[in-house]
Amino acid sequence: MTITDAPSADELRHHMADHLVRAGCIRSKPWRAAFLSVPRELFVPDFTIRTQGALHRYSQGDPAWLAAAYQDVSLLTQFDQAGTATSSSTQPSLMAQMLEALDVQDGDTVLEVGAGTGYNAALLSHRLGAGHVVTVDVDPDLVAAARTRLRAAGYEPTLVAGDGMAGHPERAPYDRLLATCGVPRIPAPWLGQLRPGGVIVANIGCAIARLVRGDDHSAAGRFLPGLATFMNARPTADTVGASAGKLVKPMLTWTGHTRDITVPAGLDTPGPLFLASMLQPTVRDFTLTDDDGRQIRCLFEPNTSSWARVTMTGVTSARLDYGGPRDLWAEREPLLAHWRDAGRPGHERYGLTVAWDGVHTLWLDEPEGVSWHLPG
Numbered sequence: 043m044t045i046t047d048a049p050s051a052d053e054l055r056h057h058m059a060d061h062l063v064r065a066g067c068i069r070s071k072p073w074r075a076a077f078l079s080v081p082r083e084l085f086v087p088d089f090t091i092r093t094q095g096a097l098h099r100y101s102q103g104d105p106a107w108l109a110a111a112y113q114d115v116s117l118l119t120q121f122d123q124a125g126t127a128t129s130s131s132t133q134p135s136l137m138a139q140m141l142e143a144l145d146v147q148d149g150d151t152v153l154e155v156g157a158g159t160g161y162n163a164a165l166l167s168h169r170l171g172a173g174h175v176v177t178v179d180v181d182p183d184l185v186a187a188a189r190t191r192l193r194a195a196g197y198e199p200t201l202v203a204g205d206g207m208a209g210h211p212e213r214a215p216y217d218r219l220l221a222t223c224g225v226p227r228i229p230a231p232w233l234g235q236l237r238p239g240g241v242i243v244a245n246i247g248c249a250i251a252r253l254v255r256g257d258d259h260s261a262a263g264r265f266l267p268g269l270a271t272f273m274n275a276r277p278t279a280d281t282v283g284a285s286a287g288k289l290v291k292p293m294l295t296w297t298g299h300t301r302d303i304t305v306p307a308g309l310d311t312p313g314p315l316f317l318a319s320m321l322q323p324t325v326r327d328f329t330l331t332d333d334d335g336r337q338i339r340c341l342f343e344p345n346t347s348s349w350a351r352v353t354m355t356g357v358t359s360a361r362l363d364y365g366g367p368r369d370l371w372a373e374r375e376p377l378l379a380h381w382r383d384a385g386r387p388g389h390e391r392y393g394l395t396v397a398w399d400g401v402h403t404l405w406l407d408e409p410e411g412v413s414w415h416l417p418g
C-alpha cells in the first residue's frame with residue numbers, strides 16, 4: 043500500500059493555473075501569476091458545490107475542503123430563504139476568461155460589481171495593485187467578510203457596500219468595469235463612469251458581453267465564446283426570488299389563449315437560447331414533463347406573470363397556450379425566424395450596441411447590418 047500525502051495548497055494552485063492555461067482561459071503571464079499567488083481557500087471557508095443537482099457542503103477543516111476549493115467550479119457561499127444561491131466564488135475558468143477579456147494595462151483602475159467573496163478583487167489587486175481596484179457588493183455582510191479576507195491575503199482595495207447598478211462615481215472615471223452578477227441591461231451609470239476607450243465585461247442574458255466605450259457615451263462590442271449565466275443583480279441583499287420549482291405545478295395546468303405555431307428546429311441550441319435571453323432577460327425558460335411524459339417548454343415572466351407553454355405536435359409544429367399581459371412567444375417569433383433564415387448563426391456572430399440614452403441594439407455580424415432594438 044502506498045501512502046500519498048494530500049496535495050498542498052501551493053500544489054493545488056499550480057494545478058489549477060496549469061489547467062486554466064491548457065484550457066486557453068489564462069492567456070497571459072500576469073494573470074497566470076495572479077492565479078498562482080492568490081490563495082482561493084482564504085476566501086471560501088464554507089461553501090457548497092452543486093453536482094448533478096445534488097449539493098455538497100464543505101467547511102474549513104474537512105479533509106476534502108482544500109482540494110474542493112481548487113476545483114474549477116462555482117463555490118456557492120450564500121443562499122436566500124428560498125434556497126436560491128445569492129453569492130459564490132465564480133468558476134475560475136470563467137473568471138480567467140473575463141479577466142483576460144478586460145485587457146487591462148498597468149496603471150488601469152477597475153470597478154468590479156459583485157465583490158462576493160473578494161477572491162476576484164484579490165486577483166485584480168495582484169495584477170494592478172489594490173489602489174487601482176474598487177469593488178461593490180449589495181450585501182454589507184459580504185463586503186465586511188471580503189474586507190477581512192482580502193486584508194488577510196495582503197490586499198486592501200476599496201470595498202463599497204451598495205447597489206453596483208449605480209457604479210461608484212466617487213472613483214470614476216474607470217478604465218475597466220467587470221460585473222460578476224448578471225444584468226438585464228447595461229446600467230447607464232456604468233457608461234457614464236467609464237472613460238472613452240474603456241472596456242465593460244458583463245453578463246447579459248446567458249452571454250458575456252465585452253463592450254468598448256465610444257466618445258459619445260455609447261458602447262459596442264461582441265460576446266465571449268462560451269455561454270454563461272451569473273446570479274442576477276438584486277435590488278436588495280435579502281431579495282427572495284421565486285424559483286422555477288415553485289412554478290412547476292401551475293405551469294402545466296394554467297388555461298389561457300391557444301394557437302398553433304411553427305417552431306424552428308434547433309430551438310434548444312445555444313443560438314436561440316442566447317437570442318431569447320437577450321430579448322427577454324427576465325423570462326424564465328424551462329422544460330417540464332407532463333403526466334403523459336411529454337416535454338413541455340415553459341416560459342414565465344415574473345414581473346407581469348405572463349406565461350407560455352409550447353407542446354410539440356409534430357417535428358416543427360406545436361400548440362401554444364399562453365396568458366398574461368405579454369404574449370411571450372409572439373415577442374420572440376420574429377427574432378427566431380430571422381435566426382433560422384440566416385442559417386442558424388451562433389451567438390458569437392451577434393454584437394451589442396448600447397447608446398448614450400440606454401437603448402440596446404443587437405446586431406448580426408456588423409453594427410450596420412440587420413439589427414433589433416431590445417426592449418428596456
Ligand SMILES: C[S@@+](CC[C@H](N)C(=O)[O-])C[C@H]1O[C@@H](n2cnc3c(N)ncnc32)[C@H](O)[C@@H]1O
Nearest residue numbers: 129131156158159162179180206222223275276
Ligand atoms: C457571483 S457572485 C460574485 C463573485 C465575486 N466576484 C467573487 O470573486 O467571489 C455575485 C455577487 O453579486 C452581488 N450582487 C448582486 N446584486 C448586486 C448589486 N445590485 N450590486 C452589487 N453587487 C450585487 C451578490 O451579492 C454576489 O455577491
